[in-house]
Amino acid sequence: MSSKAISRKGYVGIWAALLVLLVLTWGLAQVNLGPFNAVVALSIAVAKMLLVVLYFMHVRYSSRLTWVFVAAGFIWFLIMVDLTLSDYLSRGAVPGVQDASWKHGAWPAPTRER
């Protein structure tokens, strides 16, 4: 495992890229892109995360076993989000089913603004 793969200059370059992304995400937030504001902001956040994880946290130069440990946390988080949203976003999708479930007190009535 060699984490000396990057020079001091390389680290400063990564930092400069992170600051460019920060200015970019701030600038794009001033423009109304409708639903794409969220997409753009989160994509840039993911790009920043990857730069930090791969280079500052040296994962790119770490063993495959480390990769598995790193991925585990994120994958479990995605499973949690996925299973939860498959409930929340599909409520009311089947007419009549949703009403019966919450009337029995299993969970609060799903209210939606839209």
Add this chain to the structure above:
Amino acid sequence: MAEARSALAEQFEELPQQREASILGMWTFLATEVLFFGGMFLSYITYRSSYPNAFAEASKHTIVLFGTLNTAVLLTSSLTMVLAVHAIQENNVKGLIRYLLCTIALAAAFLVIKGIEYHRDLDEQLWPGGNFKPGLPPQAQIFWFLYWAMTGLHALHVTIGIGVLSCLAVLAKLGRFSGVYYNPVDVGALYWHFVDIVWIFLYPLLYLINRSS
């Protein structure tokens, strides 16, 4: 070689194995942290999908200047942290201490900026409850509850980070680290970068997404 032998704990065969074990252990801890913060991010996602208009309205009251400034401060502190690791890899203890102190100073700056921001938020009656800012939809309080909980928990992590980095600086001063053995610095750095990553996601979610809608 005597130095390498004294740094090696008896359960390990060799230093690289010991280093790998520290790093895997830290990533295991960070996976629990991902799920710890993940619960809050999940709450944010579900409530935002239920009340998109109230969340859009509420998030326009966060102060984007402070959020952006603090992102820059934390990203820079990640740079000084990685340079601290780089210094000790080159057996430069003085450089390690210098960069650790820079990182601690930037962490403190983050907390000061956050404190000023919190004060402004409280002046604007953005604490959920009986005195909540009039004129906002009721579900806006859910957004602000999440704002205080998420940034508060993150600020707690920054505070703990200052403690960890201070311990590392003292140990470095006592001559505990060298180019051969610096696992605690490696592990402390992983924690600090994780705190930075949490903020990288809090920044767009709390400050940016509905800024222009």
